[in-house]
Amino acid sequence: MKSPVGILAASCHLPQHKRSVEDLFREEGVNFSSHVAARLGIKQVPIRNGQASESASNMAVAAGREALQRAKVDPLTVDVVVEYSIMPQEYLVPVWNMSNKVQAEVGASKSFVVGFSGGGSSNFMVALSSAAAMLSENDSMKTALLVTGDTTIPGNRVLNPDDPVTVMGDGASAVVLQSDAPGGVVIDTELWSDGNNHDICYIPGGSLIHPDDISLYRMRLDKARYDAFPKAETLRRLSDKLLERAGLKFSNVACVLCSNISSQDEAVMQQAFEGKVSPVCASNRESHGHLQGTDFPLNYLSLTESGSVKQGDYVLGVSHGMGTTAAVSLFRY
Amino acid sequence: MKSPVGILAASCHLPQHKRSVEDLFREEGVNFSSHVAARLGIKQVPIRNGQASESASNMAVAAGREALQRAKVDPLTVDVVVEYSIMPQEYLVPVWNMSNKVQAEVGASKSFVVGFSGGGSSNFMVALSSAAAMLSENDSMKTALLVTGDTTIPGNRVLNPDDPVTVMGDGASAVVLQSDAPGGVVIDTELWSDGNNHDICYIPGGSLIHPDDISLYRMRLDKARYDAFPKAETLRRLSDKLLERAGLKFSNVACVLCSNISSQDEAVMQQAFEGKVSPVCASNRESHGHLQGTDFPLNYLSLTESGSVKQGDYVLGVSHGMGTTAAVSLFRY
Known part of the structure; x- marks a missing residue:
């Protein structure tokens, strides 16, 4: 930047x-x-x-x-x-x-x-x-x-x-x-896709191939491939790469924000990110479920309100994108 | 850049x-x-x-x-x-x-x-x-x-x-x-949207609101608003702004590439761009119709093959985006 x-x-x-x-x-x-x-x-x-x-x-x-x-x-x-x-x-x-x-x-x-x-x-x-x-x-x-x-x-x-x-x-x-x-600086973002998973989660209906079959207007997940995708490892690898580029170490990171998928998903993230996933994620997940694009802004606002980060703290936002596009952004509060 | x-x-x-x-x-x-x-x-x-x-x-x-x-x-x-x-x-x-x-x-x-x-x-x-x-x-x-x-x-x-x-x-x-x-340098792009035209051209079916009605899986155009949108004027204004930013004048532009919508559409563009729309556009439109995203690459390739532009020539690519998002890119061959 x-x-x-x-x-x-x-x-x-x-x-x-x-x-x-x-x-x-x-x-x-x-x-x-x-x-x-x-x-x-x-x-x-x-x-x-x-x-x-x-x-x-x-x-x-x-x-x-x-x-x-x-x-x-x-x-x-x-x-x-x-x-x-x-x-x-x-x-x-x-x-x-x-x-x-x-x-x-x-x-x-x-x-x-x-x-x-x-x-x-x-x-x-x-x-x-x-x-x-x-x-x-x-x-x-x-x-x-x-x-x-x-x-x-x-x-x-x-x-x-x-x-x-x-x-x-x-x-x-x-x-x-x-x-x-003045704050919330977007230092950098690291993105990586596994295009082989292009059909891991999609809606077959309402599209050019099946415009007319309402029963196909449902989100279809290939759970075996979803489970097999190394979500936490990929996100930790991207994070380490991003931090290195910014001249930082993971020890410099105050906390991590992830998507509000499930407690199982968060447990895996906690492990990969050494317990640094912010408690606001679990709290918002419990009370709101998965709000898609709104997970990150919701967690970011809760983190700010929680008072648990101070100016100058580094925060990572991570998302595995269902196994297709994984993303990590680094912020400085 | x-x-x-x-x-x-x-x-x-x-x-x-x-x-x-x-x-x-x-x-x-x-x-x-x-x-x-x-x-x-x-x-x-x-x-x-x-x-x-x-x-x-x-x-x-x-x-x-x-x-x-x-x-x-x-x-x-x-x-x-x-x-x-x-x-x-x-x-x-x-x-x-x-x-x-x-x-x-x-x-x-x-x-x-x-x-x-x-x-x-x-x-x-x-x-x-x-x-x-x-x-x-x-x-x-x-x-x-x-x-x-x-x-x-x-x-x-x-x-x-x-x-x-x-x-x-x-x-x-x-x-x-x-x-x-070495060439085909993308000097800059100017974009502008008129969000009021968000519903000027869309497909109501297959969407969240009408997933099931196959008769609505058709592109719907509000022709009165489409006609009223000042396509050529908007694109010329964006082009002039872009050229000014690049320290150039319209007289420095060798030719213009537009989308292959119709001869009526092209005539309006020719007028706004002082006859500089490349003949490859008319030729490709006649033989291919409107190929959506492929219009520009097709015209760009034809222009290159035509030998009518030489290294260092400035070329504008323009698209009115059906009245919603207008776009101009400036290239140096």
Whole structure:
């Protein structure tokens, strides 16, 4: 990074209503046992009420507005709106993308928009990396609004019902990035993909191949390959590489933020990251489940509020992206 | 750009089989008149034969392989695969994206992947801008493979049947970018979005809102707003801004490449760009129709082969992105 880019503010916009995991399992005909409950470590998830105000894009607009207000940034000074949503959008291409709607509705009318897709929860780091490079590279650009809105497919909140991996909720979030921000500096991002896993987790329906079969409009996970992917090892390797490039050691890292998949997933991360995964991750996972793109902003805000990190502390954000794209970002508070 | 990034090689992979526009109009029940024919200026378009080898992602893999061969780049040295496809993909999120498959199949196993969506034909410039910033910004990155594969929805090759705007074909293409490339230097890109047009052109079916209604799996264009968007003026304004930033004038530009939408669209571009739109655009449009993301690589290759530009010449690539995201890139041959 030639000119340091940092997080000025972040915001989450979540549905008021929450559903218990037990309730969602019952609704989706999935067997709920104490064993599964312990493995997931999720008690309840926010679920949209079905009204337009809680559509993915409208929640994203609300999160975007709030992040800009918190950052005290005039929407007209936003140079780029970068969208990192993970779940299916309200409509499909060629030029639909919630980023376009967010740009119009938050009033960022001098910006251009960029939408990412296909990186799972790592989309956030991909967006962060790309936006930081653009702000750092172009003297004419100073401010980026990163935004996501992810709502689940009704009847498809439990991922992989035969052997549940996570329970997904609805939500949106936004992050304002600026060059020369006083803190939350995005030092660097390391990304790595295993393209062989391109079909490890996808929705076969609603696509060009199966546009018409509604029964295929479900997230399909290849659990054997998902389990086999060396998630924690890959993320630790990327982290060590990233830290080395920044002239740091893992002992310099104050804490690690991961996605809120399950307690099983977190246990593996704790092991690889020597117990440094922040307790805010477990707490948010229990109370919100997996919120896709919103996991990182939610955990980042909780970490800041917790007071457990101080200015100058190094924090890693890590995401294994379901085995396809793994990502690590390094921040200095 | 601190370290110049340039196009090392480009490649297009198109279906062998072509369909005449008259034939496609008949198939889709659209009235074919000499007036419409003249306005479109498209004679035939390549259409996939239905076999797996001509799926969007498999054509993208073929184009990617060929571009790497032409560039004499070992796939293992590719740092990032950037996908800029525009049409619906074979499958949907969360981690499906043809970029992941391309990464695996071309053997770019040390790279990470990035997929863009929602920018129409401007996706290419968005991808170019983002990849150039990443290569220029990060000393650890040198080579990017940009790739697209776009296949049309059967029965939906004529855009806006009531008042046809373009005829779309199938195809794939790839571009290899490298820092310190000897030519095809990507000097800069200017992007601008009008988010109010987020719903100017989209596919309502197959999405989160209408996953099940196959009749909605069609590209819907709001022609009145499409016509009203000041395409040529916007692109000329962006071009002038870009040229000024580069310390150049429009008189320094040898020629302009635009998307292959229609002869009507090109006429407007010719006027705004003082007759500098290259004749290769009209020729490719007539013989291929609108190939979405592949229009630019196809025109770029034809321009190079035409011998009408020499080393050091400045070329603009422009795309109005259906009124949502407008984009201009400046190259030095």
